Amino acid sequence: MVDLDRFTIERAAKGDEKAFRKLYDHYAPFVWRIVYRTVGNDRETAGEIVQDTFIRIHGSLKKFSAVSALGTWIYRIAFNAANTRLAKQAHMRRTMVELTDDVSAPRSGGDSFEARDLVKKILAALDSDDRFLLVAKEIDGLTFDQLAGITGKSSESLRTKMSRIRDKIQAGTITEPLLKEAIA
């Protein structure tokens, strides 16, 4: 994720509504995607968390000190907002239960039923923190150091978690080397 230009960020921090809208348009898709997966494909809850996140961003932007990149700061707010919301729905944390079906991910040129089913199964086997980690690391490309800053956990513990998550994924998929071997 590329960060927004400094000028827009500064204007948004000063209360410029157009600049804040630009900030929202830039970061909201990333926040939506990671939050949607973190809460287990629940559109309504994800929407509420995205709202909470950007309301908090608006209130705190003046205090943003640029020690970390804005994107990383936003991820941290989203992570905390998700945890706050999910804590209120405590049953979702233990979610070995059925996740909501991913009903509106595009089909054309996209995922097979098997792929969507596997995503659902894998996510169901993870708690919300692990789902957040999975998307942030494997889809959004954050480093373990960035994730440590976001989650408050050590890089080492995150590496261990990620390794276990990858094992689960590999148990349900064919990895590239094996696929190439099979084709050859």
Next chain:
Amino acid sequence: MIPEKEFYEALARTPELPSGLYSRIHRNIGRQKIFARTLVSLAATLVLAIGIVAALGSGSGNLPAEVVSELQTLCDYGSGSDISTDLETYALYDGDLTN
């Protein structure tokens, strides 16, 4: 079994960001601002009221009558009295009301 790459592609594909979210965020932020301003107005009114009570209680002779009157007016505005009515009244006193 599917290729691992396909799994990650499916994971990355989520529904579109809902379109009405920004307007809801904007509305919430607006409400928060109004709430904050209301709190500040109430606090200012309270401070003024305490000031007036203290001033009046210690003997109105300690403050000029005009000052006491102005403090009272400020307190009234803080409580939401109609500024336009008062402006018209003052204009009439000064002979400036031309209609």
